[in-house]
Amino acid sequence: MELVTKRPRGTEDKLPKEIYKWHTVEKIAENVAESYGCKEIRTPTFEHTELFLRGVGGTTDVVQKEMYTFNDKKGRSITLKPEGTSGAVRATIENGLLNDALPFKTYYFTRCFRYEAPQSGRLREFNQVGIEYLGTASAAADAEIIALANDIITNLGLKNIRLELNSIGCPKCREQYHKALKEYYTRYKDELCGTCLERLERNPMRLLDCKSEICSSYKDGAPMILDYLCDDCKAHFDSVKKRLDALGVKYTVNPRIVRGLDYYTNTVFEFISNDIGSQGTICGGGRYNGLVEEIGGAATPGLGFAMGLERIIMVMENQQLDFEPEKKCDLYIASFDEETNIYAMELVKQLREYGFWAECDISGRSFKAQMKYANKINAVYCMVIGEDELKTKSAKLKRMSDGTETPVTLDDKFAQKLNTLVMDICL
RNA sequence: GUGGGUGUAGCGUAGUUGGCUAACGCGUCGGAUUGUGGCUCCGGAGACCGUGGGUUCGAGUCCCAUCACCCACCCCA
Numbered sequence: 001m002e003l004v005t006k007r008p009r010g011t012e013d014k015l016p017k018e019i020y021k022w023h024t025v026e027k028i029a030e031n032v033a034e035s036y037g038c039k040e041i042r043t044p045t046f047e048h049t050e051l052f053l054r055g056v057g058g059t060t061d062v063v064q065k066e067m068y069t070f071n072d073k074k075g076r077s078i079t080l081k082p083e084g085t086s087g088a089v090r091a092t093i094e095n096g097l098l099n100d101a102l103p104f105k106t107y108y109f110t111r112c113f114r115y116e117a118p119q120s121g122r123l124r125e126f127n128q129v130g131i132e133y134l135g136t137a138s139a140a141a142d143a144e145i146i147a148l149a150n151d152i153i154t155n156l157g158l159k160n161i162r163l164e165l166n167s168i169g170c171p172k173c174r175e176q177y178h179k180a181l182k183e184y185y186t187r188y189k190d191e192l193c194g195t196c197l198e199r200l201e202r203n204p205m206r207l208l209d210c211k212s213e214i215c216s217s218y219k220d221g222a223p224m225i226l227d228y229l230c231d232d233c234k235a236h237f238d239s240v241k242k243r244l245d246a247l248g249v250k251y252t253v254n255p256r257i258v259r260g261l262d263y264y265t266n267t268v269f270e271f272i273s274n275d276i277g278s279q280g281t282i283c284g285g286g287r288y289n290g291l292v293e294e295i296g297g298a299a300t301p302g303l304g305f306a307m308g309l310e311r312i313i314m315v316m317e318n319q320q321l322d323f324e325p326e327k328k329c330d331l332y333i334a335s336f337d338e339e340t341n342i343y344a345m346e347l348v349k350q351l352r353e354y355g356f357w358a359e360c361d362i363s364g365r366s367f368k369a370q371m372k373y374a375n376k377i378n379a380v381y382c383m384v385i386g387e388d389e390l391k392t393k394s395a396k397l398k399r400m401s402d403g404t405e406t407p408v409t410l411d412d413k414f415a416q417k418l419n420t421l422v423m424d425i426c427l
Numbered sequence: 428g429u430g431g432g433u434g435u436a437g438c439g440u441a442g443u444u445g446g447c448u449a450a451c452g453c454g455u456c457g458g459a460u461u462g463u464g465g466c467u468c469c470g471g472a473g474a475c476c477g478u479g480g481g482u483u484c485g486a487g488u489c490c491c492a493u494c495a496c497c498c499a500c501c502c503c504a
Contacts (some may be wrong), residue, residue: 009495021434031437061502065428083504112504117428128504193444227463268501281451281504308504375464386462400464 010116010124012310024323025156028108029129029307029330031153033107038131041106043087049077054063054295055086055141057262059203066114080113083261084130085288085304086295092134095298101402109309121279122310131285132304134292137238139305141303142267142287143243148293150249150282153271156312157321161282164254165244165269167237168205169229171290172267176203177228184222191215208258222257232409233266240267263288267303276314283307330422331397332374332382333360336367347385347410354415375400381418383408397421 007013014022030040049069056063068080081087086109091097097104103261109129116122125209131148133141146163167353181204192200192207208219215360229237236263244251251269259268268286276282285305292300316323333348335341344360351358359377361370367384374382381397388408389395396405397418408417 006495066502114503116502118496122503126504130504254447278499278501279503284504306504332464336464366457368464369457371464374463379464382464384463388462396465403464 002009008124010122012123020326021316021323025309025316026129026258027324029152030107030112032148033129033131035151036105036148038105041088041108042092043091043108044081045111046078046080047087047090049079050168051086051090051295052079052082055089055263055291056083057203058205059199060260060262061115062260066116066149068113068115081110082114083112084108084110084128084306085132085261085263085291088130088132088304089134089291089297089302090295092132093295094326096375098135098292098297098300099326100281103141104134105132106134107131114328119279120277121308121314123310127309128208128306129309130304130368131305134302136303137222137289137301139239139267140243141235142240143247143249144270145285145303145305146240146244146251146267147247147249147272149269149285149307152307153283156317157283157319158273158312159319159360160275161271161273161315163249163251163269163271164253164257165241165267166226166254166257167233167240167266168225168264168268168286169228169233170259170265170417173228173230173233174205174389177223177225178391180228181205181207185218188218191223203262205258208256225258226253236266259284259286263291263294265289267298269305271307273311273315275318279311281308282311282315327357329357329359329374329377329379330378330381331358331418332370332379333358333385334367334370334374334382335361335385336387340387340390344385347414349413351418354416354419356418359419380422391417399425 004142004238033040036237049067051065053066058064062082067082070078072078087110088106092104092106107129109127111125111127113125115124118124119286126402131145131151133145146165150163182200183205185196185200189197189200196207201232201278207215208222241251257268257270264286266287270281270286271283272280273282274280283305285303287301287303289301292298292302331348331351333344335344338381341361348358359374359379363375365373371382379400382400383395383397393410395408395410397408398405399421406421408414
């Protein structure tokens with residue numbers, strides 16, 4: 001068959017046979033987030049482009065060349081979320097959630113879209129779980145949210161993950177730092193690329209993640225933000241570190257972590273794996289004290305992180321970690337003709353009401369083919385309904401693993417009987 | 428955006444210096460004397476050889492383009 005068109009570049013189909021991996025990861029992330037008091041929020045897949053221009057920042061790579069932006073039928077500029085924070089924060093402000101008890105803690109699962117060159121661990125549409133805390137400026141919150149991320153990683157069983165930490169200061173120390181950066185880079189002004197000349201004026205920190213060969217070659221000698229932190233920011237960073245020590249969360253300070261989104265202030269961090277190739281960051285986040293105000297809310301501090309679900313699953317696969325196993329069919333009921341098949345359907349319906357995974361033939365297959373099918377789908381039990389069983393309302397439950405049979409009466413206690421048998425197998 | 432590698436049925440592969448109806452394994456569907464699966468045996472379906480051009484009497488095999496995937500740079504989740 002010739003397909004009209006294939007799946008777009010950089011996208012993935014998550015197939016039924018591997019979906020249990022996703023369920024495993026999502027469940028653990030959700031449980032941990034809720035144990036910290038986070039409630040789920042669901043926001044639109046697309047937003048007005050303006051949100052990301054303001055939130056993420058007009059000089060970032062994400063905004064400048066990676067967004068899926070288009071005009072809708074009324075000519076509005078719409079953008080598919082390139083990241084989760086902006087939308088979540090917009091929604092909390094718009095719905096007045098910051099008027100309730102603070103801090104406001106929330107989590108979400110979302111798809112993100114970035115037009116990039118796909119490679120291992122980098123897709124154009126990818127999934128992440130995000131956490132956001134709004135309304136607390138305390139270093140305790142920084143430590144708690146990093147611990148939260150760490151807990152998810154630990155509960156998933158991930159090994160060899162390192163946490164890198166940095167502080168990029170507040171607007172006050174940023175001012176000093178920008179001045180130093182500007183001074184440094186102005187020396188090479190003649191060699192810088194066009195966008196960097198613009199960055200030099202508008203946002204000198206973005207010079208540090210330019211990909212052009214010449215600009216990036218000056219990165220190593222550039223001044224580092226840690227040396228320009230004001231007293232408050234230094235104290236904040238020290239407190240975060242102290243608290244992480246107390247919580248037993250191991251980290252290394254990496255002064256080069258800057259993060260590609262403009263909204264970050266103070267603490268920034270990344271959890272990194274070496275097991276999945278060069279795109280090893282499985283979690284990234286930090287504090288963003290200016291974001292709420294930037295997109296139109298009352299000045300409110302905030303912080304958060306996002307984990308890349310595809311990358312986490314890759315790590316788990318490479319480390320051969322356990323996922324919650326797939327469910328199996330509890331009972332398959334085979335039959336012979338229309339009459340017995342209809343009775344089988346009735347029984348299956350009852351069992352499903354009890355929460356069992358029960359199946360019978362819906363393809364008009366021969367009895368033998370039905371048995372083969374039961375075997376193929378890994379049914380735990382199977383039962384045959386023929387003329388006799390129909391007449392006597394009794395049958396045998398056959399355990400497929402070893403063939404042992406248990407006689408049962410097909411009355412209203414049948415489901416309970418099956419339940420005890422299924423439970424026995426689990427033990 | 429820049430390099431390198433790859434593209435044959437659902438999956439994994441073979442296809443010799445270009446030559447006849449493109450092969451094999453797994454999977455799938457069916458069958459092996461009428462009510463019991465897994466093993467074995469037999470059979471069926473399923474591929475315009477990524478796509479489009481070109482060279483040639485003739486191309487899965489050669490050339491060009493294009494698309495996609497993989498890996499890396501970079502950046503990030």
